[in-house]
Amino acid sequence: MSTEQIPEKFSGWLGHEPEAAKGKMVWGEFEPKTFEETDVDIKISHCGICGSDIHMLSSGWGPTPYPCCVGHEIVGKAVRVGKEVKNIKVGDRVGVGAQAQSCLECVDCKNGNATYCKKAVNTYGSIYPNQKDKSYGGYSNYNRTHGAFVVKIPEKIESADAAPMLCGGVTVYSPLVRNGCGPGKTVGIVGVGGLGHFGVLFAKALGADRVVGISRKNDKRDDVLKLGADKYIATGEDKDWAAENARTLDLIICTVSSEKMPMTEYLSLLKVGGTFIQVGAPDGGNLPPINAFTLITNGIKVGGSLIGTPQEIEEMLQLAADKGIKPWIEVRPMKEANQAIIDFEKGMPRYRFVLEN
Structure with a gap:
């Protein structure tokens, strides 16, 4: 049970057209997916910038369902946890990668290949199976994701370092x-x-x-x-x-x-x-x-190869914790997200930008 007041609408950097990829996102409210008892609400502390964000903002991989809030390297604190979620509790430091949901029932899901599920929902820019809800990403203050795709962050890894590992x-x-x-x-x-x-x-x-x-x-x-x-x-x-x-x-x-x-x-x-x-x-x-x-x-x-499953993310994070792996990152304030994606496109990061709330 969370003691924190969670807003009904979340806020983030929204792309309304392909020009958003040129640093023209607009901060605004959006309606997260309907909360279910399998979901986790996360108060975001960090979100990495990935090349996929630019492709999606610009409709480079096909028509983007605008408005779109990108970002799928999300780290923060679990502030609301559905009753059916067993792996996460309120207060845990958690992360979400590029996938927010799958059917969890098909052959691929059961064989450790949920990444390739035909009903997979991306962390942003996807329409949920109910055809009503849309997924929104981590250039924002909160995120809502199915608990099966939320992972704990090992204590030894700093939040800013963990974020770009979740996709990149x-x-x-x-x-x-x-x-x-x-x-x-x-x-x-x-x-x-x-x-x-x-x-x-x-x-x-x-x-x-x-x-x-x-x-x-x-x-x-x-x-x-x-x-x-x-x-x-x-x-x-x-x-x-x-x-x-x-x-x-x-x-x-x-x-x-x-x-x-x-x-x-x-x-x-x-x-x-x-x-x-x-x-x-x-x-x-x-x-x-x-x-x-x-x-x-x-x-x-x-x-x-596409991305990785939550199980692979957990294994990778543990390897990083055990081996002391530290990515080369530059942290930028969330409020400077537009400038950060402009600099990203110029090839400036050595080697990942991470936005911080």
């Missing part, structure tokens, strides 16, 4: 774990930005023998080596990088989302039987073509 972190953690990252493996991380810097941190924490950061320019070399990478490749500046590093990696996680990226050269870095996993999601969804013989003559696999 688990988006690379999940495919690393599911594709065997660990001792004896060599792992490449393509695109060392907000997602990619987590890729380096978690690949090392999971015990990979060798981690290689791969980016276009040399300006991130020192950062990537400080993050723990064993090697850095600048594809736009290192001569003959593909030939010199051919068949050296067991696994590549690609956070880049561009139709112009050198896909054939990336795939050539894989050992026979190696795996390439795409997590970067470009507007329109198009990637460079892949030649069939590139796959056949090297025996390699190409796949994709």
